[in-house]
Every structure is written in C-alpha cells, then in structure tokens.
Amino acid sequence: GCGGCKRGVQSGPASSPPQEEAAPGGESAEEDEAAPADETIKDVFWSQVAGQFYPMSKESVEELVAEYLAGAKLSPELEKRDIVGFISPHAGYVYSGPVAAWGYRQIQDRPLSTVIILGFNHGGSPSVSSVLPYDGYKTPLGTVPVDKDLRGELLEKGKGVLKADKSPFSGEHSLE
Numbered sequence: 001g002c003g004g005c006k007r008g009v010q011s012g013p014a015s016s017p018p019q020e021e022a023a024p025g026g027e028s029a030e031e032d033e034a035a036p037a038d039e040t041i042k043d044v045f046w047s048q049v050a051g052q053f054y055p056m057s058k059e060s061v062e063e064l065v066a067e068y069l070a071g072a073k074l075s076p077e078l079e080k081r082d083i084v085g086f087i088s089p090h091a092g093y094v095y096s097g098p099v100a101a102w103g104y105r106q107i108q109d110r111p112l113s114t115v116i117i118l119g120f121n122h123g124g125s126p127s128v129s130s131v132l133p134y135d136g137y138k139t140p141l142g143t144v145p146v147d148k149d150l151r152g153e154l155l156e157k158g159k160g161v162l163k164a165d166k167s168p169f170s171g172e173h174s175l176e
Helices: 058-071 093-107 148-157
Strands: 044-046 129-131 136-139 142-145 162-164
Touching: 058 093, 129 148, 148 162
Parallel strands: 044 136, 129 162
Antiparallel strands: 136 142
C-alpha cells in the first residue's frame, strides 16, 4: 500500500479546490504566493490529498521538505553522472518522505530542463495511458504550469497509446 490509500481521498472534480481550502465563491482561501499570476494557466488540477498525506500549508510543506532533504546524503557514485530519471515513492510524507528526499537530493542542485512525472491509477489500469489535460497543477507550494507544447507532442506521437483524459486523475494522488 501507499501508506494511506485506504483513507478517504478527495473525490469529485479535480479542477475544484479541496473543500478545506475552498472559500466562498469558489476562490482559494489563501493567495498563491509561490507563483505569480499566469494568465495562461486557466484550467487547474488541484492536489487531491493536500492536508491528508502531507500538510496543506506552504510553510509546513517547505519545513518538512527541507528537513528531509537535509537528512538525505549525496551519493558519491552519482555526483558526476547524468541522472535522467528516478523512481520515487508517493506515500504520505511521514511514510516515505526520507526515501523520496534521497532521490530529490541527488538532483537538487542540478539544472533541469524538463520534468515528467509518471503515476499510476489506484482504481485500475485504463486501456490507454492518460496525460493530464490541465494547464497547471495546484499544490500547497503554488501552481506548477504544465508544458502544453510537450504534452501536445506526446499526444501526437503517442496516438493510440496516450490520450488527454481528466477522468483517471479525479481522486487520484499518485502524482503527488
């Protein structure tokens, strides 16, 4: 298990804020201080388990991540090697934070051009893989823009294998 998958995960439209963060009128209860307003980010996927598997507040997430990264050591074997990918657990921070931090520590000070996050569907495997069809991904740290050009290229080259579909992401937290 993922250290919490059996708990009540938010269900409902992924483009809606989690209930505890929603304010009257559907606006976010807190201003998004981590990222400046970006008019190109119109359709946003909201994190599904913020406040459940990890804190909802930006400050608490930053403190925990800093603590886990400080405890993770650089691997001498990887220092001079290119890292093109790694596998990271997706369980709640208390379960897998230190393990996840080890991988992220290896790339912490390296220049990154593109990050692709692959997740799985706890509800079962669809017949094709889905690409997140949102312009941004809302987290407690801010809204991360999705590379729409790369998504379009993946969809074009992956016809029959990849599709843009929101339904597999609703209530799904493996990307978090």
